[in-house]
Structure formats: structure tokens, C-alpha cells
Amino acid sequence: MADIGCNDHHQNEVINYMRFARSKRMLRLKTVDSCFEELQDSRLVDETFTVDEVRDMLDGLHAVVRGEVEMELINTAHTNVLLLRQLFFQAEKFYLRLQTDISELENRELLEQIAEFEKTDFKVSQKLNQESNKPKLAPLNEGGVSELLNKEIAKLQEENEKLKAKMRTLESQAMNVLEEKSKTQKALEDLRKVEGDKQLSAQSKEISCLEDTVAALKEDYNRSLTINAASQKDLQENLVSTKHELLRVQEQLSMAEKELDKKFQQTAAYRNMKEILAKKNEQIKETRKRLQKYEPDQ
Known part of the structure; x- marks a missing residue:
């Protein structure tokens, strides 16, 4: 089983978020597919089209697909902000200050590692430790922080x-x-x-x-x-x-x-x-x- 450098608990949290992100991605792809299907069903009924008609259909399809992709990107960014907000709130309760390295978000090696993790281990991890209730954020490095405070x-x-x-x-x-x-x-x-x-x-x-x-x-x-x-x-x-x-x-x-x-x-x-x-x-x-x-x- 691949390892992304986190403990088991945090790795399960990553898997839950990836599952959520994949479901949103699949939903948006279905929306894009429906745009093409709608174009085919509504506009591609004749055997011949003029250049202006083809350009008009492509412009309309472009506008619709661009709007869907833009909405998905915006929603993904906002979702990531909410996730960071939860982590920051949790850290502030223990008087911690988390730091982020934006440059690591474009690290090709790490991105490939995450992609490989999703391909090989995501399906296997889905079968492990299914929680019946909504998971709550646990303190980062819980034992260490509690021990430090004590x-x-x-x-x-x-x-x-x-x-x-x-x-x-x-x-x-x-x-x-x-x-x-x-x-x-x-x-x-x-x-x-x-x-x-x-x-x-x-x-x-x-x-x-x-x-x-x-x-x-x-x-x-x-x-x-x-x-x-x-x-x-x-x-x-x-x-x-x-x-x-x-x-x-x-x-x-x-x-x-x-x-x-x-x-x-x-x-x-x-x-x-x-x-x-x-x-x-x-x-x-x-x-x-x-x-x-x-x-x-x-």
C-alpha cells in the first residue's frame, strides 16, 4: 500500500477528501458530456452545415463548457479554502500556527505520487475503517500536543x-x-x-x-x-x-x-x-x- 508521508489517521482523511473531490469531478464531467449530447440532439440534425453555423455551434458549446469548467475550478478553490479553514481553527485551539508552502503545490514529483496513490491505493483504502458518523477533526499530532500541554x-x-x-x-x-x-x-x-x-x-x-x-x-x-x-x-x-x-x-x-x-x-x-x-x-x-x-x- 502506497504511503504519502502521513500517519494512518491523516491518510484516511486524505482518502475521504479525494473521494469527495472525485465525486464532484465526475459530476462536473457528466455535466460537460450532457452539453455535448444536447448539442448533438438539438443542432446536429441536418447532414450539411455552413461554416457560420458550425462556428456558431462551437461558440455556444465553448461558452457552456467554459462556464462549467470555470464554475468547477472556483468551487474547488473555495472547497479547499473551507478545508484549510477547518484545519486552522483546529490548530488555533492548541495555540499552533500552521504554515503552507505554495511552491509545493506545483511539485511534479509529489503530484505524480498523489496520482499514483489515487490509482493504486484509493480503491483498497475505501474498504478500510468506514465510519458510520460524520468524522470530526482530531488534533494534529494529538499525543504530542497533549503531552506538551501537560x-x-x-x-x-x-x-x-x-x-x-x-x-x-x-x-x-x-x-x-x-x-x-x-x-x-x-x-x-x-x-x-x-x-x-x-x-x-x-x-x-x-x-x-x-x-x-x-x-x-x-x-x-x-x-x-x-x-x-x-x-x-x-x-x-x-x-x-x-x-x-x-x-x-x-x-x-x-x-x-x-x-x-x-x-x-x-x-x-x-x-x-x-x-x-x-x-x-x-x-x-x-x-x-x-x-x-x-x-x-x-
């Missing part, structure tokens, strides 16, 4: 699962960073609280000492008033001097507090905490950018 779907699903896993990892990392930031902030607040308590304790002791001194001076002043009124002026001067000293000491305490705060900010623990917070903030910003890349709506 592979593409599986690939997309695999990539989707990878993206989901990556997203879960990023979310876990973001939660860990936030937790570490919270712990770092709490540790820094505790450190500040401890340093602040120490500073307040020292200041309280100094103020307490100063208050005790002032109280003692007041007590001495009152006692001195009762003992010797003449020394009242000296005691007042001493009191004023003591007040000035108290203001000076308070100013020194204020300066000492500022210096202590400045020294605290220059301590290694404070700098380390500050650097850790800066790094954690940068990690959080980077993680948010990466999360926004995969889920911009969130």
Missing part, C-alpha cells in the same frame, strides 16, 4: 509550588527578624532602665547629702541666733555662701548628669545595640521589598 501545566504547577515554598520561607524569616528586633528593643530598654536607675540613685544620694548639709546649716544658724545675736550677720553670710555652694553643686550635678548620659552613649554596649537595631531595620526593609515582589497586593 508538561507545560506540570512545569507551571511545579514553579508555583516552589514560589509558595519560597514565600513561606520569607515569611518565616520576616517573623524571626521581627522577633529578634523586639527582643533587642526590650534589652536596650532594660539597659537604659538599669543605667537610669543607677544615675538616679547617685543623684538622690548627692541631693540627700546636700539636704542634710542645708538642714545642719539651718540648725546651726538657728542655734547661733539663740546663742549670740551679734554673730547673726556672719551666719547669714554663711547661709548665703552655702546657698551659692548648693547652686554650684546642683549645676555640677546637672553637668555630671549630661556627662554621664554622653558617656553612656559612647559605651560599647550602647553602640552595639544601636548597630544591631540598624541592621535589623535594614533586614526588615529588604524582607518587605522581597515580599512585595511576590505579593504586591499585600
